[in-house]
Amino acid sequence: MPFDLKQLRYALATARHGSFGHAAAALDVVATAIEEQVAALEAQLRFRLFDDDAAGLRTTADGARFLRDAEHLLWQAEQVALRLADARIRSAFGTGEHRPFEPFDAPCTCSDPLFGLAHTDHPPTHAHEGGGPPDAPAEGEDDRTARYADLCRAILAARRYIGRAFGHDLIADPASEMLLDLYVREHEGRTTSITSFWGAASAAFGTARRSFTVMENRALVTRTPDPGDGRRVLVQLTPSTRRQLEQCFDVILAGAAQSVDAIAGTAKRTASG
Numbered sequence: 001m002p003f004d005l006k007q008l009r010y011a012l013a014t015a016r017h018g019s020f021g022h023a024a025a026a027l028d029v030v031a032t033a034i035e036e037q038v039a040a041l042e043a044q045l046r047f048r049l050f051d052d053d054a055a056g057l058r059t060t061a062d063g064a065r066f067l068r069d070a071e072h073l074l075w076q077a078e079q080v081a082l083r084l085a086d087a088r089i090r091s092a093f094g095t096g097e098h099r100p101f102e103p104f105d106a107p108c109t110c111s112d113p114l115f116g117l118a119h120t121d122h123p124p125t126h127a128h129e130g131g132g133p134p135d136a137p138a139e140g141e142d143d144r145t146a147r148y149a150d151l152c153r154a155i156l157a158a159r160r161y162i163g164r165a166f167g168h169d170l171i172a173d174p175a176s177e178m179l180l181d182l183y184v185r186e187h188e189g190r191t192t193s194i195t196s197f198w199g200a201a202s203a204a205f206g207t208a209r210r211s212f213t214v215m216e217n218r219a220l221v222t223r224t225p226d227p228g229d230g231r232r233v234l235v236q237l238t239p240s241t242r243r244q245l246e247q248c249f250d251v252i253l254a255g256a257a258q259s260v261d262a263i264a265g266t267a268k269r270t271a272s273g
Contacts, residue, residue: 005077007041008070010034011049015067016202018164019055026169026204073194075205146247149187152180156200163202174201175211175235179220182237183245194223196234 013023014034024031027138049063059067162171181200185192198208212235215221220241226232237245 003041003044003070003073004037005074008074009036010037011041011063012067012071012074013052015058015059015063017168020057022164022167022169023253025167071199072195145187147253148246149184151249152254153182156180156184160202168202172201172203172207174203174208175215177201178208178211179215179237179241179245182221182235183242186237191226192235193226194233194235197221 008022010027010033013027014020017023017026020031020035020038024034025036038049045062045066047062048060048064050057051060081130115131121231156177159171159177178200179196182192182197185196197212198205201208201211203211212221216223219238221235222238223233223235226234
């Protein structure tokens with residue numbers, strides 16, 4: 001069945017921001033317009049995309065499956081629009097240059113916390129930069145990176161909570177969200193397509209793409225062809241970015257440990273006094 005791309009965009013914004021009001025603020029439209037378009041889409045689908053609870057709008061199981069496909073459909077439509085715009089520019093300036101139409105990247109994977117369903121972009125491969133078999137982890141390395149990955153998950157969860165409470169448009173930090181999510185994915189041995197990388201940001205895809213360009217220009221991330229699928233492009237942290245992130249994690253964990261020790265000391269003195 002044909003779908004109105006505006007309806008898909010409004011539904012995805014609602015899922016990302018957790019309410020019609022916050023989605024409307026992010027898209028600069030009125031909340032009633034989003035609510036009406038989402039209701040029309042649900043009527044066409046004949047199932048609910050969202051349930052309303054005390055924490056806001058929660059994506060249903062059917063809605064999660066549909067919105068993952070809808071996100072990729074929107075991305076494809078956007079790519080077609082970009083190709084057409086590029087063709088018009090080349091035609092206007094008379095370059096006559098021919099560029100082959102590159103195949104789309106693999107379907108994007110919506111982040112699990114956003115849509116509420118577990119989904120793996122690729123089976124675990126434990127790939128590392130440069131391809132080939134992964135290096136053997138140093139003794140204690142798994143425990144250390146596991147703590148870092150847990151910290152990343154906690155930070156991302158806290159950001160989602162704050163975003164739902166105050167609006168993602170106020171606290172969105174797409175670059176850090178994308179880097180933290182990529183660290184977790186690499187720790188779990190999952191490969192990451194460009195669209196999956198964009199999907200980790202609580203911001204519009206245009207903003208996420210611009211952040212990706214900046215990160216790539218600054219050598220924070222690198223793109224490599226997928227050895228198992230020539231149509232896909234993968235994103236990875238560079239070694240220097242990984243080291244710098246882990247240094248930041250050490251600072252956060254050390255500060256948390258000091259706070260716990262201080263609280264424990266105060267409790268002990270109170271009990272003994």
